[in-house]
Amino acid sequence: MIHPIINELAKQxxxxxxxxxxxTDESPSIATRYGIRSIPTVIIFKSREKKEAVIxxxxxxxxxxxxxxxx
Numbered sequence: 001m002i003h004p005i006i007n008e009l010a011k012q013x014x015x016x017x018x019x020x021x022x023x024t025d026e027s028p029s030i031a032t033r034y035g036i037r038s039i040p041t042v043i044i045f046k047s048r049e050k051k052e053a054v055i056x057x058x059x060x061x062x063x064x065x066x067x068x069x070x071x
Contacts, residue, residue, distance in 0.1 A: 002040045005060045009067060016071050046070045 003021065005046055010019040024031040024039065046069060053066065054066050056061040 001004055002042065002057055002063070005063055006042070008060075009064065013067075013071065017067065042066075 006021075008020050010017055022030050024036055030036070034041075034053075036043075040055075040057065042063065043050055044052045044054070051052050051070055052066055054063060
């Protein structure tokens with residue numbers, strides 16, 4: 001699962017990164033708003049603007065690279 005990786009990255013980037021988990025079954029309007037069609041989907045925002053979406057179970061290195069572009 002990707003959740004432990006995200007938790008680890010959040011701990012490493014305290015003050016630079018905030019992570020939120022959304023249950024799309026409980027919040028379908030959020031899934032619709034951001035075009036989430038597959039789970040897991042990680043959406044990266046900067047200054048409240050969607051910058052990138054990473055879809056599927058990916059390795060930590062890929063997620064770290066994607067997030068690192070915006071820190």
